[in-house]
Amino acid sequence: MTGLALVGHQFRYDQKAFWRNPASVFFTVMFPVILFLILAVVFSGEEVNVRGGIDATTYYVPAIMSLAIISATMQTLAMTLVIAREDGRLKRGRGTPMPPWVFIAGRVGNSIVVALMMLVLLAAIGALFGADVPWGRLPAILITLVIGAASFCCLGIALTAAIPSQDAAAAIVNAMLLPLYFLSGVFIPEDQLPDGVISFADLFPVRHFFDAFFDAYVPAGGSAVSWDNLAIVALWGVAGLLLAIRYFRWTPRSG
């Protein structure tokens, strides 16, 4: 098989394994949906004082989409790669003629496809709750998604270097992301966060990605593609890529 065909081959099996893994399906697919439903029901009819005032549901659609995209990319990659590494599955794969980049490309492809699927799913559910799908913004949404997804993939792969064992994977990933979701206005609308919280969150890529995604998705937002936010997200991604190239390991840390 040529390189690209091999990536497709790897991707097919990564997809199978993803959909059969109850933890992946729950945390990456079900959890964002449930979270959106809860928030949409609890805050239904309320107005969020952002960008001149928008409906809470309209606020939470891009918010939970951002979370779902980060979960499908950074979180999924960090967790599954550490598990595969500690299982010795990465090491076994390195003993075959498959080029290492093919393996990574298959996994990244899997993450981006799941992220796209979550975008469609949440857009459809959001529409049921009255958050119109901004069809005219589709190019901006896709550009934002691809830059964000690629950057968070790099960060997820880099993060594996800081995770020593399978048991530590979920704890480390969640300890990083959950506070950032709160501080970035993903769970609590930003007009209700104390001053200074958002400027602190601005130090991290989650906030910039959410901001960019919000701009792309909500017509009341600024310009469709928020290049300044995306540039910061991409810089994080490049830093992640460099760290990943330097520190990613294929052999188990333990034993």
Place this chain on the structure above:
Amino acid sequence: MSYGSTEAVRGIDLDVHRGEIFAFLGPNGAGKTTTVEILEGYRKRSGGEVSVLGEDPQRAGREWRERIGIVLQSGRLDPYLTVRESLDLYAGYFRAPLPTADVVGLIGLEEKADERTSRLSGGQQRRLDVGMALVGDPELLFLDEPTTGFDPSARRQAWDVIAGLRDLGKTVFLTTHYMDEAQRLADRVTIIAAGQIVARGTPRDLGERESAETTIRYRSGGEEIVVRTGTPVQTLHELTAAALASGEELEGLEVTRPSLEDVYLELTAEPTDGSAG
């Protein structure tokens, strides 16, 4: 050959022939895995020359990997793929793989072909591991302690699979700490202890090594008599002739030669001065 600051193995000189099962035998911590990982290209050596299928594993590339198969000492499988899918996935990595169905048959997992790997027993998982190393149709397979921790029937099944590799014309480099495994499977055995080679030969040669002394035991007047002799026929004849002449029975008469296990234990025993690490 070393890693960290301790030299794990040194002066190892191995010569494996095409089409044979070569056993690299030694106790835990003797340096088997270090050696095999150098041969597989996973580990860099600090010195010496290594040629595997005509190439230096440290520099060998994709073409070389088409020709080898590796079963790691500890490696789990993707729990969400079936036996067949695991083999198909690996088959896709190679240019000219064996048909998956054939491999399923060779590893004796026909009835489990569509089960997820998480539903297999430890022995079945290990056989699938061998199948994944075999599916690329390599010339040379490395098996690092393929039966450690198995119950006797699982070991026997694994042995049948490994013996079958020879019939396929594969060369097998097997590491093990079980003497009986080497004896059962290998054409030639090299024994390593504390990073150094202590013996080599066919299983039969090794059994005959240091077996010059035969032990004869019997009881006479309630006392156990042990005679060690290099000429057992002569000694036994004299003993029995004397017993016949005096009408005495040699109670509990036993003539033994050291078993392979005895030879192995003696060869790999830690020196008492503790200089080996």
